[in-house]
Amino acid sequence: MSFERLNIAKMHGYSPGEQTDSGNTIKLNTNENPYPPSPEVASALSSIDVDCLRRYPVPMADSFRETASRLHQVSPGNIIPANGSDELLRLAITTFVEAGEVIAVTQPSYSLYPVLAAIQDCKLIEIPLQANWDMPADFFEQLEKSAAKMLLLVNPQAPTGGLLSTDYILQLASSFSGVIVLDEAYVDFVDPELNYDSVSLINSCENLLILRTLSKGYSLAGLRFGYGIGAESLIDPIMFKTRDSYNTDHISQQLANAALKSIEYSKEIWRRIRLDREVLRSSLNELGLVTPASQTNFLLCQVPDSIGAENLYQLLKQGNILVRHFDQDRLRDKLRITVGKESENLALITAIKEILGQL
């Protein structure tokens, strides 16, 4: 017997990447940060007073909002904390898109987006990226024609690694009549020389909700903490109406706050990952796995037909190296590889060489 709504009965859930208990596995499949959280986060954890847990947490995570607002030079009212940025994606849809209305995404994109659209019983329009992963030249026109109420856009892009410029985002937000959810899960890994910063756009673009997560950049995937940045007219209905009143817990509020306050530690890690990303990319290209530039902490490489992407994924897994293969159009011949520590990246390259018979 099923009590599910019809749209829920018909849909398929999201499949998170494989997790493993094995300490021997080199885990390059879920874009986790290979380095531990900052010493300040460790210290915040050890100063948690367990007795405080008997009380409800601060409902709006005031200290975190204050810290985040200083970091981004906005007001605390422009910040909304969440139980992971996945929660904010869901909340944005719940708040701004009716069942039956259209949500637009690019194709390919984050594979959670279609799932969230299905839960709200929304129509999903997927606008294909060009063969080189650039946005299609007529993207604005396609978007307008779709009559979408919301655009879910990840920037830097996933799983392709490319970056849209601040100017492009500004033009897009100015031309689009719906809400743009700009998912910046990987923004911490963007080369600082590109001067990418979309936050200042919230002052002129009332329809722009920027999502940040502490999962990747701050090595806190296990903590579930993300936040949104936007005009108060976008933040307020989520904050005061659709959000669960205590959506973030006491411990995660303290640790998230400590993480942002110790951003200098993380910046050093981002620098290291950017360097290792370039080394790994060169090595993959040298082995014939064509890998475009990436502004994230992962690379999307094309696997020659002679070996096959799914086959390579399986062979690496047998050698205790996990990478991500998506059984999806345009991605079946590719692997998404998280940039790990230098030693992990080397082990990966060695394993691929062995599989290719080039050792």
Next chain:
Amino acid sequence: MSFERLNIAKMHGYSPGEQTDSGNTIKLNTNENPYPPSPEVASALSSIDVDCLRRYPVPMADSFRETASRLHQVSPGNIIPANGSDELLRLAITTFVEAGEVIAVTQPSYSLYPVLAAIQDCKLIEIPLQANWDMPADFFEQLEKSAAKMLLLVNPQAPTGGLLSTDYILQLASSFSGVIVLDEAYVDFVDPELNYDSVSLINSCENLLILRTLSKGYSLAGLRFGYGIGAESLIDPIMFKTRDSYNTDHISQQLANAALKSIEYSKEIWRRIRLDREVLRSSLNELGLVTPASQTNFLLCQVPDSIGAENLYQLLKQGNILVRHFDQDRLRDKLRITVGKESENLALITAIKEILGQL
């Protein structure tokens, strides 16, 4: 400029009870547990390895599910963990009730229910309890007539404190064609001599989803951890489709697991709170604040018109004692008072005596 859906624009959010930073305040307004979490929870907290936080948490909180399933003598597939039981309430509606369909609640009831119904754009039918807070004799008929797809029922009841029997729940679930969400937030404080246990009903009632929280009984309101118990046909669509994939974090999974494993510690606290509840109730009744029996960790007392409930709330607040006043039909002349530690309850009674001029 507003991008909100029409139903969101029209609705009002939930108002959580006041929180305070002041260490001097006696806080009897949000049904928090006055005692700290168990030593095993403290020990689980101090053994968290901060390095583990860089990895995503176990998506389905397997260890916690295992522990909870042993405690309730069901299978792990009957357990769904959540970021507080508030999250499960929302997920149950998202999964089982279409916009425009009817959700039934009693009146009065938990003030979050109407908010969650409004977010999903559902119709809300409120079925009034009798004057003595008993269920109306024709409740089953009223429910059937309402054509409700879901009944949200808190048992022991809030804010009244009464308890429906297991037999009543069984009859209700057998007669009702929709899903019953049985919110047992306060079940830990039920007198064990009453032998109340609804969990075994899930085997015969496929439409019964029982909610538990660690906020009250286990002194973990700050942690945000709750869980559902139900037939797999109810649990699965929430678990695998509508839930955020990582809805509970690594730390809360460990602490929640430790809390259930050290239930004997909490049982002793529940016993103490039951005893103090009876003492407090007698004292309130002696002062002319008529207070019916309660199976929860709070009491709902009627304040004589000569003093007025809101007035008494304000006067207590001036004396640094917080209790809860609801500006709602049938509750305006009452106060909901959490059972605190013996000394806190005494301070409350002394303050009321003083206000009533009886000192």
